[in-house]
Structure formats: C-alpha cells, structure tokens
Amino acid sequence: xxxxLPVRPEEFEKDFxxxxxGAPSGSLRxxxxxxxxxxxxxxxxxxxxxxxxxxxxxxxxxxxxxxxPVSRGAAAIxxxxxxxxxxxxxxxxxxxxxxxxxxxxxxxxxxxEFVLLLEDMAPAAQGDQxxxxxxxxxxxxxxxxxxxxxxxxxxxxxxxxxxxHGAGNSAFLENTLPQGYPLFRDRFSKLLSPDILDLGQQLxxxxxxxxxxxxxxxxxxxxxxxxxxxxxxxxxxxAALVDWQTCSLGNPANDVAYLIGTxxxxxxxxxxxxxxxxxxxxxxxxxxxxxxxxxxxYRRHAFSGFIMAIxxxxxxxxxxxxxxxxxxMAERPAQMALDLDSLSLL
Numbered sequence: 001x002x003x004x005l006p007v008r009p010e011e012f013e014k015d016f017x018x019x020x021x022g023a024p025s026g027s028l029r030x031x032x033x034x035x036x037x038x039x040x041x042x043x044x045x046x047x048x049x050x051x052x053x054x055x056x057x058x059x060x061x062x063x064x065x066x067x068x069p070v071s072r073g074a075a076a077i078x079x080x081x082x083x084x085x086x087x088x089x090x091x092x093x094x095x096x097x098x099x100x101x102x103x104x105x106x107x108x109x110x111x112x113e114f115v116l117l118l119e120d121m122a123p124a125a126q127g128d129q130x131x132x133x134x135x136x137x138x139x140x141x142x143x144x145x146x147x148x149x150x151x152x153x154x155x156x157x158x159x160x161x162x163x164x165h166g167a168g169n170s171a172f173l174e175n176t177l178p179q180g181y182p183l184f185r186d187r188f189s190k191l192l193s194p195d196i197l198d199l200g201q202q203l204x205x206x207x208x209x210x211x212x213x214x215x216x217x218x219x220x221x222x223x224x225x226x227x228x229x230x231x232x233x234x235x236x237x238x239a240a241l242v243d244w245q246t247c248s249l250g251n252p253a254n255d256v257a258y259l260i261g262t263x264x265x266x267x268x269x270x271x272x273x274x275x276x277x278x279x280x281x282x283x284x285x286x287x288x289x290x291x292x293x294x295x296x297x298y299r300r301h302a303f304s305g306f307i308m309a310i311x312x313x314x315x316x317x318x319x320x321x322x323x324x325x326x327x328x329m330a331e332r333p334a335q336m337a338l339d340l341d342s343l344s345l346l
Contacts, residue, residue: 005108005115007065009033009045017049020104020117021056028052036061037126041071041080041245041316046120060103063116066317072112074315077172079165080245081107081114083223086162087244088116091220095151098144099241124239127227129325132265135273136236141225141259142277144238146284149219149252157249163220166248173311174211178204180314187313191327196334199343200310203303206346210303215251217289223248224308225259226329253297254304256281261333262305270332271339302342305333 006012014028030050037044043064049056065081066072075081088102101119108114127133133141157163181204185197203210222229223246231239260277264270278298282288309329316322337343 005106005113007113007115008067009047009062009064012047012062017047021054023051023054023056026052027054027056033062041066041075042243043067046122057103057120059120059122061100061118061120063114063118065113068317071316075245076111077315078169078246079111079162082111082162083165083247084244085114085116086160087247088118090160090162091151091153092244095148097148097151097241098238099244118242121231121240121242124231124233127230127232129226129228129262130321130328133227133263134236135269137227137230137232137238138260138263138273139277139280140232140236140238141230141241142256142281143284144241145222145225145252145255145259146281148222148241149255150286151220153220157218157220163247163249166221166223166246166250169248170211173307174207177207177307177310181310184310184313188323188327188330191323192331192334195338196331199334199338200306200330202343203306203337203346206343209346210300210307213300215253216293216297217252218249219252221248221250221252221255222246223250223255223258225255226262226305228325251297251301253294254301257298257301257336258304258308258333261302261336262329264332265328267332267335267339270336274336296345299340299342300345302333302337302340306330306337309333 006016014031017031018025018028028049029052031047033045033047036046043066045062046059047062048059085105085107089105092099092102100121103117104115106115127137153159181200222241224243229243230241233239256278260270260274278295279291282291282294309326313326
C-alpha cells in the first residue's frame with residue numbers, strides 16, 4: 001500500500017474497502033462497526049456493509065493493532081503481528097485448514113501497524129476458555145490440527161521468514177522468564193494453589209533444558225491453540241482456528257498438549273480421554289510418528305499452556321477476565337504435567 005495502513009476502525013474508509021473487494025467506486029453505501037472477541041494483543045471489529053451493487057460480503061472482521069501500547073510493544077517483540085499476517089498472506093488459502101478466508105493482509109516494517117480483513121464466521125461462536133470445552137470440541141479441533149501439521153508448503157519452510165520467529169522467541173523466554181516468574185507468582189498467589197506455583201518454580205529452574213530440546217519433527221504449528229482462539233458451530237464442530245499470532249515452525253506435540261491441557265475444566269475428563277484423543281489425532285495425520293514417541297513429546301509439552309500463561313500475563317494489558325483466563329490456562333496444564341510426571345523429562 002502506498003498510504004499509511006488503517007489501524008483503527010474509524011480509519012477504514014469506503015474507497016479502501018471498495019478496492020479490497022474489487023467493487024465499483026461509490027458502491028459501498030454505508031459502513032459501520034462494533035468490537036468483537038476478547039483478544040489480548042489485537043483489537044477486532046465486525047464491520048457491516050451496505051452495497052448498492054455487486055456480491056460483496058455484507059460483513060467482515062478487521063483485526064487491528066491493540067490500542068494499548070504495552071500490548072502493541074509486546075506484539076512487536078514477539079513478532080506476533082508478522083506471524084499472523086504471514087499465515088493469512090502466504091499459506092492459509094488452499095491449505096485445507098479450518099480458518100477464515102483472508103480478504104486483505106498487510107504489515108508495516110516496524111511490525112506494530114498492520115491491517116487484516118477476514119471472513120466473518122458468524123454465527124459460529126468463540127469457545128469459552130473459562131468454562132472449558134466439550135469432548136466434541138477438543139476432538140474436532142485436533143482433527144483441524146492434524147490438517148495443519150500435514151502442510152508442506154511449496155518451496156519448503158525456508159521460503160517464509162515469519163515461520164522462524166519461534167526460535168528467537170524461545171531464547172527470549174529462556175532469558176526473561178526467570179526474572180518474570182516472581183511477579184507472576186505474586187500476582188496469581190490468590191488464584192493458584194501453592195503446589196501449582198511451586199511446580200512453576202521448578203519448571204523455571206529447568207527452562208533452559210525445556211527450550212534446548214530438539215523436536216523429532218517440525219511442522220507449521222498454531223502455537224496458541226486454546227478455546228478463545230477457536231470458533232465452533234452449535235454442534236461443537238470446529239468452524240475456524242483464529243488468532244494465528246504465534247504461528248511458527250515447531251513441534252506439533254506442543255499444539256496437541258496445549259489444546260488438551262488447557263481445554264478440560266475437570267482434570268478427570270482430561271485423564272479419561274487424552275490417550276484416545278492423541279491416538280485419533282495421529283490416525284488423522286498423513287505421515288504420523290509412532291504413538292510411543294509422540295506420547296513422550298506430548299508429556300514433555302504438557303507445560304506449554306503453563307508457559308504461555310506466565311509469559312503472556314506479563315506482557316499484555318492486565319484485566320480481570322484476563323487474569324481469570326491466565327489462571328485457568330496455568331492451572332489446567334500444570335495439573336496435567338503433574339499427572340504425567342512431565343518434570344522428569346526435563
């Protein structure tokens with residue numbers, strides 16, 4: 001784009017939207033918007049359009065940089081906007097993965113300004129991280145994960161620079177989490193039990209070994225595959241995976257453990273179903289590793305949701321719902337790590 005990117009909803013002008021959808025000049029009669037979603041590092045809006053001619057969408061969702069400078073700065077540090085724009089711009093179309101259609105994706109060089117216009121998936125509804133998931137929701141999301149992990153981009157993974165931000169982000173975590181964890185522990189001391197907080201301290205003491213582990217396979221991963229980032233039909237079937245701000249080249253077991261570990265409100269339900277869920281996920285992969293090898297990776301990555309909760313809570317705007325969400329994100333996978341004796345693998 002030759003002009004500055006529109007980064008707030010009031011900056012989206014009719015002529016820009018007409019150009020995006022290839023509509024005649026003056027055919028967009030009205031344009032209105034309202035906030036949608038609960039994102040912590042992006043602000044999202046549903047735009048409603050009234051057209052005088054053509055078959056353009058009556059609505060779309062625009063993702064904008066966060067209005068909060070702390071969240072926006074964190075996004076630049078971790079390349080979150082670049083990864084999401086890269087996914088929609090370079091890979092999503094034709095990938096076979098359940099995600100919204102992208103109408104327009106562009107990002108500025110400083111990675112703090114971007115514009116992303118996406119298909120409106122309504123009436124599909126966002127999952128509820130605090131309430132937890134049904135078995136159907138977890139199972140259908142894992143089927144979508146299997147399709148994602150099977151992608152082999154034309155030209156290989158090296159063709160996309162944004163896919164490789166994950167390595168730098170892991171190094172950042174290794175250097176910063178030991179300093180940040182005392183702040184997390186103090187902030188969540190009334191929301192998390194002492195045994196969970198003590199497990200976190202033991203994890204932080206071994207974070208170097210966690211980060212240094214070489215995965216047995218590398219695939220495109222979502223990186224934040226939790227309920228708040230998934231849209232479901234009323235029957236629990238996945239409509240779309242959204243919020244691709246942590247999409248990178250990584251260990252697919254991270255996505256699987258992260259989803260299962262953060263989704264079940266009752267740990268007994270997770271214990272009852274997790275092995276069969278992993279087996280079904282592997283059966284859906286076109287070239288899956290053996291169960292025993294993948295299960296070991298799954299156990300090791302039980303910490304993934306816990307680590308995300310610690311890191312994200314320290315770098316985004318603090319809200320009451322945000323703290324409740326991060327507490328649930330930390331507690332559920334931490335209990336999973338205790339059940340699976342994951343610390344013994346570090």
